Amino acid sequence: MSAAKPRKRASGWSLFIYVALAAYAASAIFPVLLVVYNSIKSKKAIFGQPLSLPGPGTIDFRGYETVWEAANFPRYFLNSGIVTLGSLGLTLLFGVMAAYALTEFRFRMSRWLSLYITIGLMVPIRLGTVAILKLVMALGLMNTPTALILVYTAMNLPVTVLILSVFMNTVSQDLKNAARVDGAGEYRILFGHVIPLIRPAIATVAVFTMIPVWNDLWFPLILANSEATKTVILGAQQFVGQYFKDWNAMLAALTLSIVPTLILYLLFSRQLIAGLTRGAVK
Amino acid sequence: MADLTLSNIVKNYGPVEVLKNIDLHVPDGEFVVFVGPSGCGKSTLLRAIAGLEDLSGGSIKIGGEDVADRAPAQRGIAMVFQTYALYPHKSVFDNMAYGLKLARRPRDQIRAEVMKVAKILELEALLDRKPAQLSGGQRQRVAIGRAIVRDPKVFLFDEPLSNLDAALRGQMRIEIADLHARLKATMVYVTHDQIEAMTMADRIVVLNAGRIEQQGAPLELYHHPANLFVAGFLGAPSMNFVPARAIGASAAGAEIEVEGIGRLTVPVDGAPAAGTALTLGLRPHDFSLERGGMDCEIDTVLVEPLGHETIVYGALRDGGPRMTIALEGGPLLRTGVKTRFRFDPADCHLFGPDGIAYRRRKQHFTPLASGASEQGANP
Numbered sequence A: 001m002s003a004a005k006p007r008k009r010a011s012g013w014s015l016f017i018y019v020a021l022a023a024y025a026a027s028a029i030f031p032v033l034l035v036v037y038n039s040i041k042s043k044k045a046i047f048g049q050p051l052s053l054p055g056p057g058t059i060d061f062r063g064y065e066t067v068w069e070a071a072n073f074p075r076y077f078l079n080s081g082i083v084t085l086g087s088l089g090l091t092l093l094f095g096v097m098a099a100y101a102l103t104e105f106r107f108r109m110s111r112w113l114s115l116y117i118t119i120g121l122m123v124p125i126r127l128g129t130v131a132i133l134k135l136v137m138a139l140g141l142m143n144t145p146t147a148l149i150l151v152y153t154a155m156n157l158p159v160t161v162l163i164l165s166v167f168m169n170t171v172s173q174d175l176k177n178a179a180r181v182d183g184a185g186e187y188r189i190l191f192g193h194v195i196p197l198i199r200p201a202i203a204t205v206a207v208f209t210m211i212p213v214w215n216d217l218w219f220p221l222i223l224a225n226s227e228a229t230k231t232v233i234l235g236a237q238q239f240v241g242q243y244f245k246d247w248n249a250m251l252a253a254l255t256l257s258i259v260p261t262l263i264l265y266l267l268f269s270r271q272l273i274a275g276l277t278r279g280a281v282k
Numbered sequence B: 001m002a003d004l005t006l007s008n009i010v011k012n013y014g015p016v017e018v019l020k021n022i023d024l025h026v027p028d029g030e031f032v033v034f035v036g037p038s039g040c041g042k043s044t045l046l047r048a049i050a051g052l053e054d055l056s057g058g059s060i061k062i063g064g065e066d067v068a069d070r071a072p073a074q075r076g077i078a079m080v081f082q083t084y085a086l087y088p089h090k091s092v093f094d095n096m097a098y099g100l101k102l103a104r105r106p107r108d109q110i111r112a113e114v115m116k117v118a119k120i121l122e123l124e125a126l127l128d129r130k131p132a133q134l135s136g137g138q139r140q141r142v143a144i145g146r147a148i149v150r151d152p153k154v155f156l157f158d159e160p161l162s163n164l165d166a167a168l169r170g171q172m173r174i175e176i177a178d179l180h181a182r183l184k185a186t187m188v189y190v191t192h193d194q195i196e197a198m199t200m201a202d203r204i205v206v207l208n209a210g211r212i213e214q215q216g217a218p219l220e221l222y223h224h225p226a227n228l229f230v231a232g233f234l235g236a237p238s239m240n241f242v243p244a245r246a247i248g249a250s251a252a253g254a255e256i257e258v259e260g261i262g263r264l265t266v267p268v269d270g271a272p273a274a275g276t277a278l279t280l281g282l283r284p285h286d287f288s289l290e291r292g293g294m295d296c297e298i299d300t301v302l303v304e305p306l307g308h309e310t311i312v313y314g315a316l317r318d319g320g321p322r323m324t325i326a327l328e329g330g331p332l333l334r335t336g337v338k339t340r341f342r343f344d345p346a347d348c349h350l351f352g353p354d355g356i357a358y359r360r361r362k363q364h365f366t367p368l369a370s371g372a373s374e375q376g377a378n379p
């Protein structure tokens, strides 16, 4: 009897949660869907009935043709890939090592170092654009993927270190000590014992650092806007000139740029969900 | 095989002193048990010996060699952890072989070593399993096996059995004791469990707040605790403490007056001056209904019949100190009534105002060589 009541209330509550989440998901997906299905509509239809689905009269693949012919799109994709994977690799490598050092070792400046990294979380890196621009020019790295990789690595390190620290703290101290007694060095303990145990966290961090990098317009525009180093997102902007806007091509380019992120999500989703829920419970 | 010498070990976490000037010598082949309340520094001391914790001061010698600057793997120790700490993604075989692999020993030698140990611990059938596929007892056996494979000079155990259920704990206790007899290795063992401490140890070291309170053979500590802390810590149920006052001394010992009991003479050395505030200690098991020259009246509050013995909880006179009494067998006692219990003054412990015990005269056990039972001569 008394057990039935809370269950009823719980189901009402969970109904509410589902409705709220569904509404949120719909509002998040809607603009994306809008971009995707408008990309296969004629220009007139895009402006005339932007919300209606493509039909027999309005379907038009001209945008994709333009993208395919006009621009250096394979090149842009490659650039985006290099920049994203490069900064992801460096972010994870340094993030993992910094998080391990900060959680595992007590050294003189460790508290201050943690604080310094946390501050990096609070200050948007775009505030430092001018200084970054000057630095990149001084280093002679203008219009190179290296510049972008370095900037994105710096941008993502704080949040990476923070998330990974939380997860590394959950790895049993006894386990690390057992490995030390067996003669494993710190690098071996980190890469051989700790990282396999926090794979979900690493997948989470990977997805969350990768997507903003892939989608970024700001730094490619400022640091690497030459034809040879443009990224997909920057490349798509060429269809939006001051006097001429090719919405078909623009939407087609954006749709294409979503694909890699989507593939990535599907690949990582299991680990990602494990990582998110564990973070939420602990 | 080797002895272990700790000299003046100090460990601070920031301003907190966790270990304060620990001196200890463990002879070759001895089984030493560290006991003490939670947070007293047992694990910290063990980790310090293993080299997993930097010392703030002092030195550690294993087999006469100073190991302060050596990594854990170079110290000739092996450690078994409370949480087993098996490598979750390695098989049982690889768990046990890991240390030897890292030491770059030849493959067939590793195999031979692991198989030998697996045979001793009856793990042969489990070698291909992952730790997650083992029961708690099996995991702990693998952890012990991993330690043996390293062929250490000193074994370190940090509460290895506390995650097991009571039956398994009893069984593993015997296995570890057997292992010690077989390997004749020096072993340092941390536990919360009185029975483990009393039965396994050649020597018990009682720690409290980062200091050694007393060390000695289990029965020596039980019958001659050096101070109130050790007296209260060892033995279950723990010793009853009753305030007392010295009124004089005679050849027979210290004459004291205890409210609720009366005057009695406790046979101890170095009797206190008249008027000194003392503490009388009485073990629950030293009471009976018939035997003993003294008696006292207890308001019983709760009676727990356990079959082989009966535990009585109560208070000495109205609102007096709480008392616990353990009687043999199952005498019929009722709660809520005053009952007289008898005891022998020779069984009493007496502590000075500083908590230090006066040496008792009663000899409670004689060396095994004489063939006498450990309980020794009752008068």
Ligand SMILES: Nc1ncnc2c1ncn2[C@@H]1O[C@H](COP(=O)(O)OP(=O)(O)OP(=O)(O)O)[C@@H](O)[C@H]1O
Pocket: B013, B016, B018, B036, B037, B038, B039, B040, B041, B042, B043, B044, B045
């Ligand atoms: N990393 C640390 N930083 C600060 N204080 C610590 C740290 N590790 C342990 N301590 C403190 O050191 C003291 C001793 O800890 P330790 O783990 O050695 O206790 P213990 O005797 O093993 O206790 P238990 O029986 O509960 O295992 C405790 O008071 C603990 O709070």
Ligand SMILES: [Mg+2]
Pocket: B042, B043, B044
């Ligand atoms: Mg401990």
